[in-house]
Amino acid sequence: MAKETGRKLIAQNKRARHDYHILDTYECGLVLTGTEVKSLRQGRASLADGFAQVDDAEVWLHNVHIPEYAQGTWTNHSARRKRKLLLHRSEIDKLIGKTQESGVTLVPLALYFKEGRAKVEVALARGKREWDKRQTLREKQDRREAERAISAARRRERG
Incomplete structure (x- = not known):
């Protein structure tokens, strides 16, 4: 199979740009199970209620809906489980400092495949x-x- 190139958009959070002032953006990798990747390849996901949070020097994505894979068996994932985001340590340290300010949160803007790997664009945002x-x-x-x-x-x- 040929290697994928470019960026294939899966889901976008247009509401976030309406509800928040975007201060900074980060591209993060995602830790996913096999059925989640297959469901994403079908173009099914929702970032509507999603947010990210820093816990114990790790960044986690909450409330992002990736529906169960239709052909999945007992190995299927739960649709709204929390997923770990992959960032460099220096980026995580910056996020820890900035998210402790009042009114600043981490919001997912887009979910996409880049060079065949699932990525999420997370924004440091302040509510409007x-x-x-x-x-x-x-x-x-x-x-x-x-x-x-x-x-x-x-x-x-x-x-």
């Missing part, structure tokens, strides 16, 4: 307040309207 969310939406709408106006003006120039 309600007015921050409204401000972000307003800026997004303003940017979209400006792009529409520019493209309409270009069409008028040509035609």
Whole structure:
């Protein structure tokens, strides 16, 4: 079998970008069982309620839903078990220091295969307040309207 290249997205947490200010991102490996990998290869996973936590100098991913593999037997995994994240010691030490600040949490942004290996992109994030969310939406709408106006003006120039 040929070796996979590139990045194949499995799941994305769009809600996290809406609910949090992203301060820093980290790419982590995952410790998975065989049935979890097979389920991910079918493109099935959900990061909606997921979060990461540092326990005893190890980083764990909680509440990420990887459904049971349909052809799995008694070796099947539980869908919402906690999974260990693989990071360098220096990165874990940075995360320990930063997550002890108030209001800062670790949130999964994306789950994907890179060069055939399952990876998760975890972000160091601070929660947005309600007015921050409204401000972000307003800026997004303003940017979209400006792009529409520019493209309409270009069409008028040509035609």
